[in-house]
Structure formats: C-alpha cells, structure tokens
Amino acid sequence: MLKWKCQENKLISLNFQQITIYATNEDLLILKKHLDCKTTYVGIRDIYDNVILIQELGIAKTCKVKSKLDGKIYICKCYKKQEVEKYKIYEQLVILRKLIDFKNVAQLNDFYESSNSYYLIFEQMNKIHYHSFCHEDIQSMMFVYQILNQDILCCIKMLISNRIFHSQITLQNILIDKNMNCKLAGFEHAELLSEDNPIFNSLMLNMAGKMMIKLYQYNSINKELISIPDYGNSLIQGLLETKIDQQINIEQALSHQYFEYFDYNSSPMKQQQIIPKLKSFITQQSLSSPIDSNI
Incomplete structure (x- = not known):
C-alpha cells in the first residue's frame, strides 16, 4: 500500500513500508499517473476533501470529493469492509481496469483503502x-x-x-x-x-x-x-x-x-x-x- 504526502496542494513524497521517495511535484504526478488504478493507496484524506453525500444505498455510499492536487470534483464510492467481500471489490477493480479505455464506462481514477473501508474514485458524472x-x-x-x-x-x-x-x-x-x-x-x-x-x-x-x-x-x-x-x-x-x-x-x-x-x-x-x-x-x-x- 502506497501513501502520498501532500503539502500546499502539491505532492512532496511517496511512502511505501520503510521507503520514502522525495521528488518534485511534477515528477511525483507523473509517477502517480503511472500507478493510478494499478496499486492500492492509503490516506485518502491527504489527497481528497469530502464535499457532499450523494446517495447511501445498499452496501455503498456515494459522495462527491474534491482533489487537493487539481481542484477538480470526483465521485467516490465507499464500501464498508464488514459489508462486502474483499474478492468482490478486487473483481470490480479488475473489470474496471480492463475497460479503462472504453468511453461509455465510468472511468476509475484511484483506489484507496482504510482500516474499515474501500474507496473507488471515479470521474465526475451525473444522473x-x-x-x-x-x-x-x-x-x-x-x-x-x-x-x-x-x-x-x-x-x-x-x-x-x-x-x-x-x-x-x-x-x-x-x-x-x-x-x-x-x-x-x-x-x-x-x-x-x-x-x-x-x-x-x-x-x-x-x-x-x-x-x-x-x-x-x-x-x-x-x-x-x-x-x-x-x-x-x-x-x-x-x-x-x-x-x-x-x-x-x-x-x-x-x-x-x-x-x-x-x-x-x-x-x-x-x-x-x-x-x-x-x-x-x-x-x-x-x-x-x-x-x-x-x-
């Protein structure tokens, strides 16, 4: 699991276990773009601010979040670990990655995990x-x-x-x-x-x-x-x-x-x-x- 550190709306480092990588914001953004959807991140609040709850239905809660890096609004779908099986989350990730270049599928940007939840970050969309x-x-x-x-x-x-x-x-x-x-x-x-x-x-x-x-x-x-x-x-x-x-x-x-x-x-x-x-x-x-x- 990787954790980004953000300061004044810029990335300053990436931490993995006992390793910390320091670089310029531009270089870290390039690295993040390469890693997005291929790895699991932790520390979602370091990168995103919660904006508004859209819907709470079944096992998922959907809300709008704002990125501290680009200021854009994204859609976050949150699943409580106690309410969903882990393999179903990862099967969903595999499917979304397979379809990432298809314009008529909701595009996944990031995947985060905490001690009790999974977070899928999608492009902004509306009903x-x-x-x-x-x-x-x-x-x-x-x-x-x-x-x-x-x-x-x-x-x-x-x-x-x-x-x-x-x-x-x-x-x-x-x-x-x-x-x-x-x-x-x-x-x-x-x-x-x-x-x-x-x-x-x-x-x-x-x-x-x-x-x-x-x-x-x-x-x-x-x-x-x-x-x-x-x-x-x-x-x-x-x-x-x-x-x-x-x-x-x-x-x-x-x-x-x-x-x-x-x-x-x-x-x-x-x-x-x-x-x-x-x-x-x-x-x-x-x-x-x-x-x-x-x-």
Missing part, C-alpha cells in the same frame, strides 16, 4: 433526469433516445467481447459525463466469466430492451400503450425475445434500421435527416394482424 425530458419537438426527443440506446448497446457489445456479465443494466446505472457521453456504472453487479455465456449475453440484451421501453414511457401519457417511431418497436421486440435462437444478437441490434437516420460523427444533437412518420400506436397484436385492405 440523467429522464423524468424532466419534455421537448415540444418529438423527433428531437426520439433522437436523444436513439443516442442513449446506441451507447447502451455499445456497452453491452464491449461487455460480451470481454466476457463480462453485468446483472444491473438499468437506467439507475446509466450516468452522463461533462461531454454528454453515456456511462455505464454499477460494476459491483458485474462478474468475469471464464468463457462466453450465451444465456448471460441474452439477459443483457433483454435488459437493454426493457430500458428502451422505460425511456419512452417517461414521455408517454398512456404508459401501457407507447408510440415508438423509426422501427423502435421491432428492435425492442427483438431484444425482448425470450428464445435465444430467435433473439437478435448484438451486431444485429447495432445495425438495426432504428439507428440508420442519424449521423453519429456529428454533434450529439445534430440530426442528419428527419423523415416524417405518421404511425398509430404500435402493439404486439397489431404487428401480427393482417393489413386491412381498406386502409
């Missing part, structure tokens, strides 16, 4: 307040949803390719960073798999379908009958299919017609083209019913 989405232009609203849904599916593709199962892919675990990137969090609910598992892959796709429904429900007056334009209904049905051999796979989901009208290389809110669609409410029954020749 998306879906219930406050209220746009007069429904096409713009649908575009926001398509960005979110594609990011969620990209996350699942990344999890599948790394043999990781995340059992809580829900709106509560989708955050957003300062650049408006969707971020998957909640990796205390994830586990590493020894081999590819089609059943777990299917479950994650199923969770994505349920999230899509939730997104559209927020702006629907009738929560039981939702109008989903741009082939969204068929995408959801493909994701929610309970038979694995009939469920669409992740590649089919990402290449679905639902996403084809938008330019994802441009600004997140810039639509490539809008094709007006006059659709009635879509239900499972209406899709399977024959077309009325009088229409």
